[in-house]
Amino acid sequence: MARIALTEREVEIIVAAPKTISKNVEWHSDQNESWLRCELPVESSLKVNLKVYINVNAEDLSLHSFSLLLNNYYRIRGLDVNGSHRNTHIDSNRWQARTHKHRWTDVCRQSFAYTPNETFRNEITENFRLFCEECNIDFRAEIKPLPPKQLTFNQME
Secondary structure (H helix, E strand, C coil): CCCCCCCHHHHHHHHHCCEEECCCECCECCCCCCEEEEEEEEEECCCCCEEEEEEEECCCCCCEEEEEEECCCEEEEEEEEEEEEECCCCCCCEEEEEEEEEECECCCECCCEECCCCCCCCCHHHHHHHHHHHCCEEECCCECCCCCCCCCHHHHC
16 A cells, blocks of 8 residues: 555644544454454544544453554554553654553654553443544444353363
């Protein structure tokens, strides 16, 4: 895919614009995968293709992330709860199983992460609502419950 000349200023305009999600959060996974995911179209008056992607580790619900993507590729905002990342462009900050956010920058593009000022709990629904609020997204749908976790033989003893 060809890279577009996307600037921080343009991203800030997109993030600041009012947006809406009307589709319910419904969880999907491939067979034998430990991650659940959801893809949600984002409606706006802007002439851009926006989606929010949600990923949740089915084995450890405290591991989850939210991404606002432009054109199905450019992660212009992100929240990784208890995730791992290392900055490589302008600093060498590192997050190992720690919550961090991503924002688009002219230098690092989608690879810049930072420690958020606010505190996030391991609660997926509340964290998703906070992410939507930060991205100026009005979430007007329902978050369906996560599918039940299947017990392993060790857990049944």
